[in-house]
Amino acid sequence: MSDVLDRFIKYCAVPSQSNPLTAEKVPSTPEQFDIANVIAQDLRELGAEDVTVDEHAYVTAHWPASEGCEDLPCLGFCCHIDTAWQSVGNPVHPEVKHYEGGELRIGTDRDGREVVVSPETNPQLANMAGWDIVTTDGTSLLGGDDKAGDAMVVSLLARLKADPSLPHPRLALSFVPDEEIGHGAALLDLKEFGADFGYTIDGGPLGEFCYETFNAAEVNVHARGLSCHTGTAKGMMVNASELIMRFHQMLPAEQRPEFTEGYDGFFYLERMSGDCESASADYIIRDHDQAKVEQRKRVMCHAAKLLNVQMGEEYVTIDIHDQYHNLADVVTRPEYAHLIENARAAYASIGQEMTCIPMRGGTDGSQLSFRGFPCANLSACYYNAHGVREFVPVPELEAMVDMLVDLVGRYAVPQK
Template sequence: MTKYENLIPRFLKYVKTETRSNEDSTTIPSAPNEVTFLHELEQELNELGLSEVNYNQDNAYVTALLPSNLDKKVPTIGFLAHIDTADFNAVGVNPQFVENYDGKSVIQLDDKGEFVLDPAEFPSLKKYAGHTLITTDGSTLLGADDKSGVAEIMTMLSYLLANPEIKHGDLKVGFGPDEEIGTGADKFDVPGFHADFAYTVDGGPLGQLEYETFSAAAFKLHIQGKNVHPSGAKGIMVNAIQLGVDFQAAFPKDETPETTDGREGYYHVLSFNGTVEEVDLDYIIRDFDQTGLEARKQFVVDLVDRMNAAYKEPRLTLKMWDQYQNMIDVMKDHMDVVQLAERAMEALDIKPDEEPVRGGTDGSKISFMGLPTPNIFAGGENMHGRYEYVSTQVMEQAVDVLLKISELNVSEN
């Protein structure tokens, strides 16, 4: 078989299965479609001939082992990917192919031309001259985050199984739910996974190698107003919408996702819903420094207290929680894991891109659980929306990197 056989057919099959996670759910996984898809992956792993294939009822991870074919012991590597997609329409994903893209043309996504990929707006397109791109049809996201990672890991496994002369140590794989809502790795079983280190295959463009993430928190704010007829509202009405507008207006206008980059943190309002009577807002808070994150959290607490003080009874109710920490706090003591991925990429003439990721991965939590887990590229661009796309060539290069990591793990130990 060829090295990349079934890579793209797998990917297309995966993205056409709807697996959007649900932040409001209390179950694991958060959505029934995730369960269905995970069992499909379980079946595929069994059909490929993997060992120890298991669906964990407690954490919804599907795990499996490709046993070593060596006569010596080398470290066990884990490869992980998540199967859920972000909070954007994921029903009826209809991938489109752009063959031999020229790196400069505008790509029309939908029939009406309402949604386009324009290099003037998305300059990342310019680096894909000569590539075959897979895009959306403008009505959904694509799901390359992270079904490209799932397809790449599966393709690596199938290639090694079909070519037993290729030497490798024990390789563990895991596919999990709910990364997009920040809960997927909460119950990951590190001792039961039996790996010495791991990689999430959940990054973006070619060469991404991430071992520093945001530290993250989130909060929900409920505002209770008092609605009376406008004709007699003076001194009585409390307009929850206006309080919500005032609350949002109090945040620094230059500390939002659309006004920051690099190592700058932000506050981000995700939703604002309600009426004069009551309003609910959802936010996330991000900072690379834990001290900075704590200061941002305190800013929110102080703002709520200050606004509540203007009323006889509290009108704003705050619920805040931490989501994950910057994984550099763990990875700084395990840079050998990062360096192995660096050497694998460099051996394939891929330049590692080690900029801190303005986001987080399941590897953040898993690293703090005791399994060092940096993140490597899977190929997706413009993730979480209708402008998402991926290069088939970059997906193939991701498979190459996984295989090279395994190869170097053998030759260097």
């Protein structure tokens, strides 16, 4: 196996899901320390400097500049070590399959059903006949989001070590926990990190580039009720679960994720639970336009207020927190144009046209850019993330390491 493939499979086999229900602590799950320590050990073996795993499972390190580039600005890379919580993620059995065309057969899920990827849902498969592709055995997600990115960065360092003649500035490297639950790089010490600008590696197919993300907010809705015997409930019972359902029905159904695309925003019900006396629902709201996010907040607050008016007192409460903002507000400033143009040129160096997409999600860069570390998002080459149909093509995985070698070389000269 190639260096990056070997690392990728090793990282995927270490379960490290985050958990939104324990998000009050960082990391939200102890398993994230396991992958943090594996990556840190690989960094140490390569000779990276300042390798640290802190009390929150943040892995940070530096790589010295090549000769003559010591005075150039430090270039940063950031990936995340957690995997998605929405699907089964433990244990993970990564496999390399040789794909000959047609349906990509992954395996069987835990209920014995066959897991396949169809060219109809993934037309990219038409160009992958004859390729090796990494999947699981069908019983879990793979974790290419974002362990492919982790493997690419570590393999970049291996390339630089093997060929000291490759030009590059000093590199700052971070591998952070809990990105999948909106925390991400919130605790990254940017002063110690020391990078002036850089990239996250947390995107989809090869050539994908993102400098636009959603603005994001989290909404927690709680309803209280009044329980009594169902036989004598008339005029007395207040069913909290029914109130949550009524609240949900007051939101525009056509603005749910399954009916939106492109620049469309949405309301998404992540989870709900409850009984007669107490019920709750957790939502996220997303939009590329912050003004539309604010409008969505008002819609939800108005729905809660209207229910309380109908009930005659306050039975429904709502709590809203901003999570991150559209990184385009920072990255599109003229002084950071090199982040886009250098990425375009580096993709071209491997024969790949860069495709800019408005990301329907966020990356660590969504908050880092507003904290003083402007960073756009590069391909991690995963498909169908967050589920058992996830896969990563080996040729794309390897090509991205070539792209990163070219990219760091473009920062071996002063930027205009």
